[in-house]
Amino acid sequence: MIDCRPELSVRGPCDLRCAETEDWHTKCCYRLHNVLYTLLTISNLCPMDHDGLNPNEDAISFRNDTGHCRSIEHGASAGSPREREERHVCGSKVDFVYPEVPFPSARVFAATGEEALRQLVDRHHQYLLKSPIHYLFPPDKEALEKLVRRSADFVVEMCGGPRYYTSTRGEPRMRSRHFPTTIDERAREVWLICYRDALKETGFPLPILEEFWNWIEPFSIRMINRRTTWDPPRRVPFASIRDAFVP
Amino acid sequence: MIDCRPELSVRGPCDLRCAETEDWHTKCCYRLHNVLYTLLTISNLCPMDHDGLNPNEDAISFRNDTGHCRSIEHGASAGSPREREERHVCGSKVDFVYPEVPFPSARVFAATGEEALRQLVDRHHQYLLKSPIHYLFPPDKEALEKLVRRSADFVVEMCGGPRYYTSTRGEPRMRSRHFPTTIDERAREVWLICYRDALKETGFPLPILEEFWNWIEPFSIRMINRRTTWDPPRRVPFASIRDAFVP
Incomplete structure (x- = not known):
């Protein structure tokens, strides 16, 4: 079942034909605030692995969980008037x-205290300074200390400590x-792996390790501002680093 | 009316309370291919102008076309057990x-021919070489000529010329x-303004100017791979540059 929110509205249909079933589908654009008004269009016509810039294709493939339709024909046949x-x-x-970011609960600060987080x-x-x-990071010692202090202020607060x-x-x-x-x-992945090593080396309490990781992992994705690929940023789930912490 | 496509499926609801009406709303995540599975979550909880990283807020504002709800409460009151x-x-x-990109029709090539596009x-x-x-661009003359030739090959083909x-x-x-x-x-805006000036200087045919501009303007947005702001890239509609072409 689908929750059809009453505040959604349709911005005009456009018929598209499923090449496989020959059914006609209606492509609707929902006016859903400013940013998301062509969600279904995006989804149906430009999947992530399709660069979308080739006007010479006569069918655009798209993924579909049900496997019902695999491509939609569009355009007239070549040479038509x-x-x-x-x-x-x-x-x-x-x-x-950007995946959701679950911030740590105050359990984290309660378990570590301020000093361990710093x-x-x-x-x-x-680790970052020895990384690629x-x-x-600033080469200047004073600037670096300031940066580290502010960064720790942020982590302490986000984990439930003083503001x-x-x-x-x-x-x-x-x-x-x-x-x-x-x-x-790549920079985000390096940052994250340095965190993994720092968590290990400082003996971060195991019971709250997963909660902490599940914050910094998606959080770090939000910092990416230079894209070098169409691939979405690689997820680094806790399960993939857990073994590093097994005594 | 909303077109509820049968291939949409719901990934689990999560109730949210509207602070104004005290109604409960259901936030649904649609599994819509891989990329768009949390559209309504995104839309309702993290509008574009909200950095979304402040765990100390106790209400997140969001825009709503109907003006029905303006904020959603979440979290427990401070100090609760x-x-x-x-x-x-x-x-x-x-x-x-990324806005849609309407490619030029073959009318453009028919009106200009190959030489004018080159x-x-x-x-x-x-203009680009004299721009910020x-x-x-490559300082090497030969590399630059190759780049310009390929770029022209692309433009000629996209406008309806030979492949x-x-x-x-x-x-x-x-x-x-x-x-x-x-x-x-900023680089994208400079690129676009250089195009405006080149279109003017080469006397691009007025009847197809708008069609050409309406291609390169959104097309150039797709090339942006370094973000320096949350603001979406500035649109430069044809109306805003039309006056430059009035004789």
Whole structure:
């Protein structure tokens, strides 16, 4: 069953033919706030692995969970008198969906206390400075210490500790704050693996490790501001790093 | 009316309370291929102007076309016994929706012919080399000529001319081909304005000017691979540049 929210409205249909079943489908564009008004168009006509910029294709493939339709025909046949006027339209699309970010509960701060979190952030930065993305961090000792302190203020607060960060810097807005720094998918993976190593080395309490990881893993995806591939950022689930922590 | 496509399926509801009406709403996640499975979550909980990373908010505002609900309460009240276990979850979101790209019809090539399109692309690159993004282009004369030739092959073919591009290079996949080059929102705007000036200087035929512009304007948005703001890329509608072409 589908929840048809009454505030959705339709912006005009456009018929599309399923090449396999010869059924006609209606492509609807929902006006759903400003940003998501062509969701079904995106979904049906421009799957992520289709660059969508080739006007010479006469069928666009798309994935479908039910396997019902695999392609939709569009355009007139080549050489028809109408061809001159025909225009290929590459549908709207999104790059990828940023996954949800579950922030840690205050259980984390309760289990670690402030000092252990500060040590963790400190160790993380020591690893970062020895990593392939060391150049993203200030070479100046004082600037680096300031950065580490602020970063720890953020982590302490997000884990349920005192409001060190927001009381001094305001809303975190971490993606916005990171815009000046070029962060691609690879840099994010390096950052994350440095965290894994820092968590291991500082003996982060195992009972809350998964909760902490499940925050920083999707959180780090939000910092990506340089795309180098159509592939969505690689997920690094806790299960894939758990073994590193088995004593 | 809403077209409820049978291949949509629901991934599990989660109730949310509207602070204004005190109605309970069901937030549904639709499994709609791989990429769009949390559309309504994104839409309701993380509008584009909300950075979504502040776990200290106790209400998230969102836009709603009907004006029915303006905020949704979440989380327990501060200090409640449950608070320790409560976790703020920042919902899934997308960066922005790439607008659809209407490719030119063959009317364009019929009106210009090949030579005029090649001159246009040549002039465009002359402007680019004098622009703030000159550093994106090869300093080597031979490499530059090759780039301009390929670019013209592409434009000629997309406008309805011979298949110079796809016959030699395969599918255009222009976003993919541009991944190695850092292109931010500003670079895209410069590229577009250089095109405007080249179109003017080469005397592009007025009857097909709008059609051509309505292709390159959204097309150029797809090349952006470095984000420096949450704002979606600025649209440059034909109406905003039309005056430059009035004799």
